[in-house]
Amino acid sequence: MDRANARKVSVIMGRWDRVGWHAEPVMKALGKGFGRNSFKVKGLIEAADGNAIKAAVDTGRMFQLGSGGETFEIGADHVTFTEKLPDDVFTAPMTDATVYVDVALTPDLEAEGMPAK
Numbered sequence: 001m002d003r004a005n006a007r008k009v010s011v012i013m014g015r016w017d018r019v020g021w022h023a024e025p026v027m028k029a030l031g032k033g034f035g036r037n038s039f040k041v042k043g044l045i046e047a048a049d050g051n052a053i054k055a056a057v058d059t060g061r062m063f064q065l066g067s068g069g070e071t072f073e074i075g076a077d078h079v080t081f082t083e084k085l086p087d088d089v090f091t092a093p094m095t096d097a098t099v100y101v102d103v104a105l106t107p108d109l110e111a112e113g114m115p116a117k
Helices: 025-046 050-058 107-113
Strands: 022-024 063-067 068-075 079-084 089-093 099-102
Touching: 022 025, 022 050, 025 063, 025 068, 050 063, 050 079
Parallel strands: none
Antiparallel strands: 022 079, 063 068, 089 099
16 A cells, blocks of 8 residues: 555455446458448447446357347457446556556545645
């Protein structure tokens, strides 16, 4: 805590609940799988909840997307994922872990940095 100039340090095994996922379409796979509908599926992927898509494909399931009465099933080959972090969180990857730093300044933290009167 001293080296990071932090009030609190937490070690989380597994996934941190503040990390979200953004799904990004893989156009080559969409073209093969959906033909003329590939751009429609691309838009649906971009508008969908990346966390829900990732949860499905990580367990080997297909994820259904719908538009105007049409349903499309996408799988792991149709998407890649990037982390989606809150604006006040920065990340630093390490060999066996990732460090996330919440840099949000609350009024309490700002007051702590002010000289005493």
